[in-house]
Amino acid sequence: AGGGERTLVVANWKGYGSDSEYAVEQFEKANNCKVVHQYYDSLEQMLTMIRQGGNGKIDVVLSNMAYTDTAKKEGLISAIDTSKLENYASLQESLKEVEDVVDEEGKVYGVPWMWGTTALGYNKEAVGKEIDSWSALWDEANQGKVTMFDDHITAVLVAAMYIGEEDPYNADLSKIEEALMALKKNCKLYWTSYDSFAKPYSAGEITMGPLWSGAATQLNATGVDVEYVYPKEGVVAWTDYWCMVEGTKNEDLAMKWIDWMSSEDFQKEYSSDLEGQPPVPANVKVQETLSDDVRKALYIDGDMPEKLYFQKAIPEETNQAWLDLWNKVKAAQ
Amino acid sequence: MKKKYPWVRAIMILVYAFMFLPIGIVILMSFNASPYGTFPFEFTTKWYELLFSGGDLGQATALSLIFSLLVALAAVLIGLLTAQGMRRIGKRKAAVFSQLLNSAIIVPWLVLGIAMLILFNMTGLGRSYLGMFLGNTVVVLPYVVLLVYPALLEQKPNAESAARTLGASPLRVFWTVTLPGILPAVAAGGLMALMVCFNNFVIQYYLAPFGVRTLPLEIYNLVRVGYKPDINALASIMVVVSVGLVLLVSRLGFGKKKGLFW
Amino acid sequence: MAKLCIEGVSKAFGEKQVLSDINLTAESGEFVALLGPSGCGKTTLLNTISGILRSDAGRVLVDGRDIGGLPVEKRNIGMVFQNYALFDHMSVGQNLAYGLKIRRESREEIRKKVSEALEMVRLPGTEKRRISSLSGGEQQRVALARAIILRPDILLLDEPLSALDKNIREQMQFEIKRIQKETGITTVFVTHDQGEALAMADKIAIMRGGEIVEEGKPQDIYVRPESYFAASFLGTNNLIRGTYDAAGRRMAAGELFLPLERRDFQDGQEVAAAIKEEYVHITKPGNGLSGVLTEKLFLGQLVRMKVSVAGHELKAVAMEKEARELLVGETVGVELEHIQAFAVQ
Amino acid sequence: MAKLCIEGVSKAFGEKQVLSDINLTAESGEFVALLGPSGCGKTTLLNTISGILRSDAGRVLVDGRDIGGLPVEKRNIGMVFQNYALFDHMSVGQNLAYGLKIRRESREEIRKKVSEALEMVRLPGTEKRRISSLSGGEQQRVALARAIILRPDILLLDEPLSALDKNIREQMQFEIKRIQKETGITTVFVTHDQGEALAMADKIAIMRGGEIVEEGKPQDIYVRPESYFAASFLGTNNLIRGTYDAAGRRMAAGELFLPLERRDFQDGQEVAAAIKEEYVHITKPGNGLSGVLTEKLFLGQLVRMKVSVAGHELKAVAMEKEARELLVGETVGVELEHIQAFAVQ
Amino acid sequence: MKNLENQTKQAHSRGRSGLASFGLLLPGGGMLALLVAAPLILLIVASFCANDSFSGGFTLANYQQVFADGVFTSLMGKSVLMGLAVTLGCVLLAYPVAYGLAKLVSERARGSLIVLIIIPFFTSQLLLIYSMIVLLQGQGPLMSLLALFGADPSASILYTDAAVFLILLYEFLPYMVLCLYSAIAKIDDNQLRAAQTLGAGRVKRFTSVIFPKSLPGLLSGILLVFVPVTGSFVEPDLAGGSSGMMVGSLINSNFAAAYNLGRGAALSVLFLVILTAITLVINGLLRWAGRGRQRL
């Protein structure tokens, strides 16, 4: 390594594509620089990271749509000149420049990278029939075999879809509470991480529950059969955006990184790495060229669900209220 | 005296089995092909290959070991000073001080970790190596003192005075007489500190600088993406090495000196 | 080889006065034994000499030089403790070399001195042994060697033999005495075994409640003590109270009349007498006073007896041979010797 | 108040045979002292009697009843340990009441017995005291009281006095003997202080390497031992080797000829003799053998002397009075008594 | 012996020693003050502050909110029960083990056995929790074994409070063993023998000698077990199933899921106060029991 080599600091989840060998090596070679990853293990931590001492240290950060709004409002990330990105045009239009990533002046703060869903995963063999509705979670026949994602937002949204709320983000909390209490009776456990779903699921302790699409992909790829379906009531979805940290000294490199992450080469490679929990690539060209097997593995082979509720920024009070509600449900004996 | 208390012996065997059963599982799983620890068992060594093909796990282990060693070292040094000071101020005042140490043990790490983070953020120290080091040290310090202080009190009387009459300065007395006399307790304290720090997820979770991953944090991260049994392989190696060390040490007869612990 | 002078040394722990105005001199090469009941301040006195404790008042002079200002390690005073206080994490050789190494003597020198010292305490070639592998008596000798190897001006011994069995103890008494004579180091020896003090010391100082009551040569102080405390403390005594009869130059205790050597009492003055049991001689009837033998207990070398004389029961002791013919219940003659009498304050 | 019979008791720890075929009887009310060098198995023997250890072979009978099958707590055997083993988390009263409470005696009864027992050991009214506030001698008495309050059939004492000062020790010897007489409890007493054993016991058993070498009345065993070991172990001895001269009915050791009482040796047989130092009587020249006094050491009651006779240096001891006129360097007469001779195996 | 002790005391209670002792205690004491006391005070202050930046003025709102929905009270109750159960389990298992270590095993084996009991913790704690889960889960080794005796292999106790209990017991048993061992090792063998010759059987020996004399060790063991168990959250989250939540998770989620400093602080303060109170009560009860045994 030469003395004048520059270092690009990237913040992301661990094992989420960007830290794979091919991603890092190719970029380093092409740009004669070094790439260092900083991992966060929650999006709150991601925010705190940039807030405290992250400025000037972290150059690029991957953020969930729901959190770019906060980051943007707090001035933690800077606007991106999308015209300088070669691959921006190829990205899925519906994900670009949505409310949470642009400001009043129309400046763009996040470049879509991947998206995925939280739908219903189940063990077809154990359940013995096809499932197409969230109501299966509430079905007494599945008592003791159900799990729920231990996340107040997912929990509220799923419950809202189950009871048929028009706008899940403004649902009637008392009804939600009722539904979640009912669900608790059926639930064996609440899962918190990939492992805490995968282990009991593969051991047969549980047979169904809300699941990340990437998690389902990885499970299938490692030999554990799981059906992943989009329930008719709707599906929670999330999008991850690349953002540039305010005050970075490596703006050029950061832009190149974002471009590289959006590129066909990279996205295609990552999408085919089925054991790496790959979500759906935002690059349309990649989406089109994916093999049928991969499309199937990513659950984008058939019709996409009509009702796709993207996780978006919610006000602080709502967040606290949902959390309190979820804690109350969990605490109930 | 043999064969007295058969039920006590039975419970001992049971408890030791209980303590090493999960270890057995870890070792078993490190040779099991299934990444989720499910049966049927299928023998493989691929996790060991994966482990030795490099990667973050090795780095995290090295970091944790070095960090815990440093923390244990600092805790032993400060603990020695503290214990010596406690002995000098007399039993009654020392009792008050050990209450203070106790309180550092009983405050749950969760609460303490958060409270320290708030303090560090206020003082501008924030998440940093220094903060993580201080936090872990203060958490293990009481274990060291509570082991070393009684040993100091039980020191063979007069040996220190004897050394003085032979011309040794107080400092020299400490190094050549006091310290060797309490070495088993100091070793026990250091070991305890090492273990507690090596395993301390909570404090490190709150105080580690961003991007710095000690072994507990690394495993915590891995759990989110799905950890592979290469951790089991790592743990198996560590346990086998430490059990081997213990047995070796006892063979060599260091353990014979009454009570390596307490 | 130095003269030790303790002048007016006092020491209190909090309220408690443990040493009050102690004066004591040990001539160069002299062996002084400190004797006294438990808690009288013997250890405290040694500690103020060695510097482990700082006295509240008074001076400690070695060859006329006040060493009060020096820290322990600068005083060149050797000390042997009751529990030996050996460094059990070191070998015998390392224990002996400890002080020499601090003095930065050369390796060769150290090796030589260590082997000489071990020879002196009759443990040659034990340099490599672990302390824990030595018997009590051997440990004691190592402790002694460690103290004298530095050729201290003064050697202090704090009940060095009290943890030993009788047999090894007697042997060690002999060894210590021999080594002290050979090296000529001025020595202060604390014990509460009288036989030990009597057998070993050139001079005995008797302490009580933080004061030195009396000092003198062993036989003098044992047979002709100057204080009632020393008289009653040393040996096994018959203690008798009575009044002085100036005319008869004797004391009267009920019907028992004891002739006294001391004459400086007034007629009718209350007097306390101490007669050591071995100075109550029991003989054939007709000699001296007349009494009845009431008890006889075989102790091996000696036989302890009790004899009833003029309403008093006196303890007596005799060699087995002499007591052989005396039978319990018989009338016997009783001769008293060395009656020590003191005025009652 | 029971007869204790130990029949053929053996015990090994692993390879090491610690007791070999021990036979010992203590008559009802008898006070038996076990005497022997350190490590000879005294404690082990007591422990097999009390049941703390299980013997490998042999029987322990109390009044003819084999108690081998009973657990310790059912044997009704009292024990006093060297370190007292008092429950220091309880008061004196609680310590004494401990066994009574287990026997579910009534509160009234317990209170009465505790206060009586404390009276017996001369510590009345100390029920509420903490153990740590008692002196060594007082603790010893509490331990004794705790053991006898249950009126055990047998009382075992394992070096109960070895941690005490000489003065308290003598006092306690007397107390223990008195209490044993008063209660009449059959007692086995372990010590390695000969004076103690001689003064207290009705019978002494001498142990060596896991065997009982000899037993007998104190004075008998001391003065007329049947084994060379007992002869040389008890007291301070002059040990002399020589050959038997059948014609002269004496043994010859160099130029020294010792007349022997025992005649059952063959001419020229190798013989070992032990003469206790107090049976070497030093007198005016002319009596007995002729020797030269080489050393004299004042020990208080006794004076220890060394005398050179016919090329042998003999230890002698005498009362101060008798030794007074003997001067070192003078020619003296030496009379020997109680020469114990044994064939050398 | 007594005056020997005195001597060492003397050696350290001389002039200037006050200052030197202070110097020795400074690093340790300072760390405790700055890193334990100060943060806790800060936490208490935060719990009474209206906003997170310590500038909102005094308020009780945080505490009111904590008690508003009853979640805290029920979780606290459950956690305390779990804490008590695990502590009791540890005590019951640790006493025989500590006794065996201190009095039954050979000197040679003792050192190794004591170190061995903490060796499992040189792997990661999280890993041990997972392996316990593997052990307990349906179709896992334990259930498969039990199936041989006719149990239903898929009906495991995992994801119930019993599983959490077992895991916590596993994690904290060594602390209790070590504490009790150190206390029991100090008990004089002769005192136990003396009790025996005075007619005390096993139970009586335990209640009258071993228990009172190991009380200090027991108390520190309880401190080291009860408090962390009650505050645990990883174990119940992983193995407790849907009803497993304990109070630690509540505190954690208020700091991690929603950064609500005031509420989290109030929860922490309450938690600490309640735990301290319970610990004091247990202490008192045990001391009373230890003493009660000995009354005349």
Ligand SMILES: Nc1ncnc2c1ncn2[C@@H]1O[C@H](COP(=O)(O)OP(=O)(O)OP(=O)(O)O)[C@@H](O)[C@H]1O
């Ligand atoms: N550090 C101390 N603080 C308070 N009192 C003390 C201290 N050291 C000794 N003493 C008291 O001073 C007195 C004399 O103690 P010292 O140890 O000198 O006695 P001693 O003559 O050596 O007795 P022993 O023969 O028992 O060794 C005792 O009453 C003791 O309790």
Ligand SMILES: Nc1ncnc2c1ncn2[C@@H]1O[C@H](COP(=O)(O)OP(=O)(O)OP(=O)(O)O)[C@@H](O)[C@H]1O
């Ligand atoms: N538990 C044991 N295991 C192995 N050897 C033992 C044990 N207990 C005692 N011994 C050995 O048995 C022998 C006799 O020991 P015991 O304690 O009975 O001697 P003792 O006559 O009481 O000695 P002392 O006078 O020193 O108390 C000793 O050599 C001792 O080392």
Ligand SMILES: [Mg+2]
């Ligand atoms: Mg003393």
Ligand SMILES: [Mg+2]
């Ligand atoms: Mg013994």
